[in-house]
Amino acid sequence: MTTPLVEMKDISISFGGIKAVDHVSVDLKPGEVVGLLGHNGAGKSTLIKILSGAYAMDTGEILINGEKATINNPRDARTYNIETIYQTLALADNLDAASNLFLGRELVGPTGFVDDDAMEAETRKIMARLNPNFKKFKDPVSALSGGQRQSVAIARAVYFNARILIMDEPTAALGPHETQMVSELIQQLKAEGIGIFLISHDIHDVMELCDRVSVMKNGKLVGTVDVADVTDDDLLGMIILGKKPGES
Amino acid sequence: MDDQAKSMMDKLGLDARLLGMIGALVVIWIVFGFFTDWRFLSPRNFFNVSVQTASVAVMATGMVFVIVTRNIDLSVGSMLGFIGMTVAALQVQWLPSVLGLGHPMIWVIAVFAAILMGAVLGAAQGWVIGYLTVPAFIVTLGGFLIYRGAMWWVTKGQTQAPLDPVFRLLGGGAEGTLGETLSWVFGTVAAVVALAIMLMSRRRKATHGFTVKPVWAEGILMAMAAGLIMAFVWIMNSYPIPRGAMRRMTEARGIEYTDGMVWNHGVAIPVVILLAVTIVMTIIATRTRFGRYVYATGGNPEAASLSGIDTRLLTVKVFALMGALTGIASIIASARLNAVDVGLGTLDELRVIAAAVIGGTALSGGAGTIYGAVIGALIMQSLQSGMASVGVDAPLQNIVVGFVLVLAVWIDIVYRRRAGV
Ligand SMILES: Nc1ncnc2c1ncn2[C@@H]1O[C@H](COP(=O)(O)OP(=O)(O)OP(=O)(O)O)[C@@H](O)[C@H]1O
Ligand SMILES: [Mg+2]
Numbered sequence: 001m002t003t004p005l006v007e008m009k010d011i012s013i014s015f016g017g018i019k020a021v022d023h024v025s026v027d028l029k030p031g032e033v034v035g036l037l038g039h040n041g042a043g044k045s046t047l048i049k050i051l052s053g054a055y056a057m058d059t060g061e062i063l064i065n066g067e068k069a070t071i072n073n074p075r076d077a078r079t080y081n082i083e084t085i086y087q088t089l090a091l092a093d094n095l096d097a098a099s100n101l102f103l104g105r106e107l108v109g110p111t112g113f114v115d116d117d118a119m120e121a122e123t124r125k126i127m128a129r130l131n132p133n134f135k136k137f138k139d140p141v142s143a144l145s146g147g148q149r150q151s152v153a154i155a156r157a158v159y160f161n162a163r164i165l166i167m168d169e170p171t172a173a174l175g176p177h178e179t180q181m182v183s184e185l186i187q188q189l190k191a192e193g194i195g196i197f198l199i200s201h202d203i204h205d206v207m208e209l210c211d212r213v214s215v216m217k218n219g220k221l222v223g224t225v226d227v228a229d230v231t232d233d234d235l236l237g238m239i240i241l242g243k244k245p246g247e248s
Numbered sequence: 249m250d251d252q253a254k255s256m257m258d259k260l261g262l263d264a265r266l267l268g269m270i271g272a273l274v275v276i277w278i279v280f281g282f283f284t285d286w287r288f289l290s291p292r293n294f295f296n297v298s299v300q301t302a303s304v305a306v307m308a309t310g311m312v313f314v315i316v317t318r319n320i321d322l323s324v325g326s327m328l329g330f331i332g333m334t335v336a337a338l339q340v341q342w343l344p345s346v347l348g349l350g351h352p353m354i355w356v357i358a359v360f361a362a363i364l365m366g367a368v369l370g371a372a373q374g375w376v377i378g379y380l381t382v383p384a385f386i387v388t389l390g391g392f393l394i395y396r397g398a399m400w401w402v403t404k405g406q407t408q409a410p411l412d413p414v415f416r417l418l419g420g421g422a423e424g425t426l427g428e429t430l431s432w433v434f435g436t437v438a439a440v441v442a443l444a445i446m447l448m449s450r451r452r453k454a455t456h457g458f459t460v461k462p463v464w465a466e467g468i469l470m471a472m473a474a475g476l477i478m479a480f481v482w483i484m485n486s487y488p489i490p491r492g493a494m495r496r497m498t499e500a501r502g503i504e505y506t507d508g509m510v511w512n513h514g515v516a517i518p519v520v521i522l523l524a525v526t527i528v529m530t531i532i533a534t535r536t537r538f539g540r541y542v543y544a545t546g547g548n549p550e551a552a553s554l555s556g557i558d559t560r561l562l563t564v565k566v567f568a569l570m571g572a573l574t575g576i577a578s579i580i581a582s583a584r585l586n587a588v589d590v591g592l593g594t595l596d597e598l599r600v601i602a603a604a605v606i607g608g609t610a611l612s613g614g615a616g617t618i619y620g621a622v623i624g625a626l627i628m629q630s631l632q633s634g635m636a637s638v639g640v641d642a643p644l645q646n647i648v649v650g651f652v653l654v655l656a657v658w659i660d661i662v663y664r665r666r667a668g669v
Contacts, residue, residue, distance in 0.1 A: 054554055075556035090554040094547035094614035095540075103544055104555035106537050113535040121456045 003066040005030050005195040006164055011050055011060035020046040022219040023059075028164065028195040033186060035206040035227075036199045037239055038216035044199045045087050047216070048166045051197075052084040053077035064164075075104075083162035085170045087199070089153040093142035097134075098123040100141055101156045126155045130185065131178060146173035154182065158189070165189065168199045183209060203232050217242040260465045265608050265663060269623045272656075273630060280634030288637055291487035295513055297626070297633050298484075299420040299584065302518035303328075303577040304596060305625035308603040309529040310573035312621045313566045315604055316546040318613035319377065319384035321567065323391030324574045325596030327369055329588075330395035331578040335362045336408035336588040339415060355415035363575040369395070370571020371564050378563030392597065400590055409587035419583025420516035422493035428485050431514030435481035438523075439474040446470055480515075487513045518580045522622070525576065530618045542566060546613035602649070603628050606656045610664070 006028040013021045021043045028034050036044045049055045051062065053074040062069045064080050071077050077084070091100050098119040099106075107122070109115045120137055127134045131151040141149055150173045157165060167186075171179040186196060186209050200206050206213060207227055215222040215238040223244040225234075234245040280288040287293065307324050314321045335358045343354045373391055377384045410416075417424040426434055446469065453460050460466070489497070489511045498505040533539040545552040545559050553559050577596075582588045607624030609616030631652060635645045 052554070073556065073558075074554050078556060084554075086554060088550070090548070090551040092544040092547035092551050092614070095544060099540060099544070100551075103540070103552070104557055106540060108537070113531070114537060114540055117452050117456045117458065120458070 002029055004028060004063070005032075005065065006051065006197075007063040007066075008047070008051060009061050009063070011047065011062075012058045013046060013050060013055055014058060019219045021050070021057075024216065024219075024221045025060075026197075026214045026221070026224065028197060030163075030195055031190055031193045032212070033190055033196045033198055033210045034224075035210035035213040036197060036216065037201075037203070037206060037213055037235060038222075039239060042216040043219040044216055045168055048084070048168060048197055048199065049086075051077065051164075052082060052086075052166055078105075078160075081161065081163040082166065083157040083160055083164070084166040085150075085153050085157045085168060087168040087172075089149055091141050091149055091153060094140050096120075096140055097127070097137055097144075097152045097155075100152055101126075101159060103156075105160065122159070123155070126159050127151065130155050130158070130181065147175055147178055150174055151178065154185075158185070162189075163194055165194055165196045166199075167196060169201070170198075171200070171202075171205070203235050206235070207232060215239055260461070260469060262469075264667070265620070265660070266623075268659070268663070269607065269620065269627065273623065273627055276627065276630045276634060280630075280638060283638045284634075288634055291483045293633070293637070294483050295487045295516065297629055298519045299516045300633065301626050301629040302420075302516075302522040303581040303584070304599045304603055304629070305522050305622045306525050306573050306577040306580065307570075307596070307600040308607070308621035308625045309525055309618050310570035311600050311604040312529075312533070312607075312609050312616040312618055313542050314384075314570050315601075315609045315611060316542055316613055316616045317563065317566055318546055318549070319563070319566070320601070320611075321373075321384065321388045321391075321570055322597050322601075323373065323388040323395060324570065324577075324600055325593040325598070326392045326395035326399070327366065327571065327574045328578040328581060328593035328596055329590070330369075330399040330402070331362050331365050331575050332582040332588045332592045333399045333402045333408065333590070334365060335578065336411060336582055337403050339412045340408045340410075350413070352414070354412045355418075358412065358415055359418070359579055362579050363572050366571035366573070366575025366578070367568045368571070370574070371568035373571075374564035374567025377567065378560035399592075405590055407587055407589040411583060411586055411588075415579070416583050416586055418517055418521070418579050419581070419585070420518045421584070422489045422513065423497060424517045424583070425484075425514045426517070426520065427514045428512050431481050431485055434515060434520070435477050439477045442473045442477065443470050446473070484515045485512045489513055518584065521576065521580065525573065526618055526622050533618055538562075538565065543614060546615070548614075599625075599628060602653050605660075606653065608660060610660075 004027040008027065009025050011021055011024050012019065024043070024047055026034065026036070026047070036047070038044050046055065050057045051071065053071045053076050056072065062071060069080060071080070092103065095103070098116065101123050102119045106114045107118045109118075124137060131148070134148060134151060136144055136148065141152055144152070150170065154170055157167070171182050174182060183205070186198070189196065198206070198210060210227050212224055212226050213235060214224040215235065217239070222238050222242050225244070230245060238244060277289060307328070311321060311324070338361055339354055339358050343351065343357060347353060369391070373387050376382050376387050425431070446466065450460050450466060494509065494511060495505050497511070498509070533542070541552060541557045541562055544555070545557060545562055549559055578593070581592060585592070603625035604616065604621045605611065605624070606627055607617065607620030607622070609621060628649065631649060632645060635648060640648070
């Protein structure tokens with residue numbers, strides 16, 4: 001059996017009195033897509049934000065390639081090649097697509113100054129792959145549509161050769177064609193051996209793209225199942241009732 | 249504006265806000281020129297306005313970063329006074345007793361002390377704001393009171409004068425300029441550098457295959473840049489030094505003074521300092537990671553920290569930079585007056601904030617340019633000098649400046665809404 005890429009063990013975090021994530025364990029293998037499902041406020045985003053370095057967990061540990069990892073901030077996560085598409089997209093609205101794509105990792109010229117032209121050229125290349133209709137390279141991202149903004153966030157996560165990719169509702173604002181392109185992208189990245197956590201509310205998408213699914217309810221893990229073993233209705237039951245199929 | 253003019257402006261790449269500010273400035277100059285028999289448009293007045301603008305404009309460039317990161321600094325006027333008083337006492341009392349009066353290192357030590365003191369005070373405020381998360385408004389309001397009080401304690405309220413003679417040159421005046429020849433050299437170098445930068449940027453864009461401006465547009469812009477620089481030098485070089493100062497200067501240089509002799513001022517040293525600060529700050533804002541993070545943090549602090557930017561440390565750096573610039577402004581202001589009394593810098597924080605805001609810095613954060621703030625300071629100073637020269641008394645001046653500030657921000661809001669940014 002291959003060592004999992006990521007193991008999150010017994011993770012808990014609370015905000016004030018609320019236990020947003022309560023002793024949850026999930027794992028991810030290379031070339032695997034693991035779906036995270038659950039009702040609104042179940043704790044999905046909070047769980048993955050611990051992996052991406054945005055929040056510090058109260059208890060639990062994270063193993064990357066079987067070794068204990070210390071992730072105290074988003075920079076640490078990046079050194080483990082963890083890239084994240086946040087539900088909120090996390091874009092600086094006043095900057096253009098290229099500045100957002102390279103935020104925190106700007107390309108610099110030989111003199112150490114930021115090379116905007118090189119960044120724009122790279123951005124044009126990757127956007128041509130992800131969203132060929134995208135033309136607004138000079139505008140601040142506040143001037144983009146919801147879907148265009150989402151493509152910028154996706155481009156940022158994909159550009160830097162992630163080995164672990166976290167996608168928090170990546171297609172929520174996308175049109176059918178763009179959603180299709182993201183599905184193809186996920187399959188292509190999976191084939192390259194990248195591990196992906198995919199948060200989505202679309203059970204159909206999850207069934208199609210994921211290998212396994214972990215379901216959360218009120219901060220707790222309901223269970224993790226192979227998609228091959230369950231139906232749409234089974235998953236729906238897990239989300240709503242908080243019970244694994246066959247449990248009573 | 250009709251379509252043709254608009255498409256021409258697009259090709260030139262000049263934004264409406266910059267043109268608007270320059271337009272406002274020209275209108276102010278012409279109106280006051282008209283009411284002063286064109287005395288307002290004399291080289292003498294332009295020289296004075298340029299010197300008087302320098303101190304506030306230097307601070308305004310730093311205030312852009314402060315406001316862009318959604319903060320405010322109400323302490324800069326008091327800090328300027330505190331630094332000015334300390335550094336004046338250093339020159340007048342402390343250093344002469346150690347090194348001897350007129351020691352050539354006095355002004356060097358004073359300059360470093362002023363900048364260092366500003367950076368340390370600013371960093372301390374930034375630390376309280378960034379790490380202890382006390383709002384900038386409160387922290388710098390505290391600083392506003394603390395520095396003004398501390399300033400009094402430095403000398404028990406005693407005015408410090410006269411300052412070191414070399415230090416004084418940093419404030420302008422007849423001797424504190426580049427002089428005619430150096431001014432021309434300075435202007436030529438500045439023009440050549442400006443043209444080289446424009447050409448290089450064009451070439452870089454072309455190698456990436458981006459569309460560049462048409463050659464005629466680039467030509468017009470280059471001609472305008474070089475023309476403005478040389479025109480400024482020419483005006484400064486048309487303001488003769490008064491006779492009394494001439495006698496002093498010729499004597500100091502061992503030249504015999506004759507009645508027909510004319511020397512002109514040239515570009516004032518504080519203006520050279522302001523230009524240097526403007527260029528450095530523009531480079532920081534547009535071409536360094538630090539500058540990029542300042543704008544990103546202002547646009548979306550959460551996104552910035554999720555991108556690995558340490559926004560708390562960034563706050564410390566921004567306020568330290570603001571403090572260092574306040575130190576430079578303090579040097580200019582005290583040197584110009586050749587004396588520091590307990591009132592130095594009073595109300596400057598409001599002038600600085602107004603300059604940044606008139607120059608297009610949005611108080612909601614994320615937007616603002618360095619050149620805008622400098623032009624904003626120039627507009628404010630032109631208004632104030634203009635009103636003084638037509639005999640408007642001080643209370644009415646304040647009323648007018650107050651209205652102009654509100655009007656300018658309202659126009660800016662309307663502009664932003666129209667432009668959809
Ligand atoms: N920064 C925070 N401060 C306080 N409470 C928070 C914070 N972030 C999340 N929570 C709380 O933690 C719980 C889980 O939130 P989370 O965002 O992880 O849900 P989610 O599963 O991603 O939901 P959705 O499907 O709506 O995106 C919620 O009750 C939420 O109110
Ligand atoms: Mg969520």
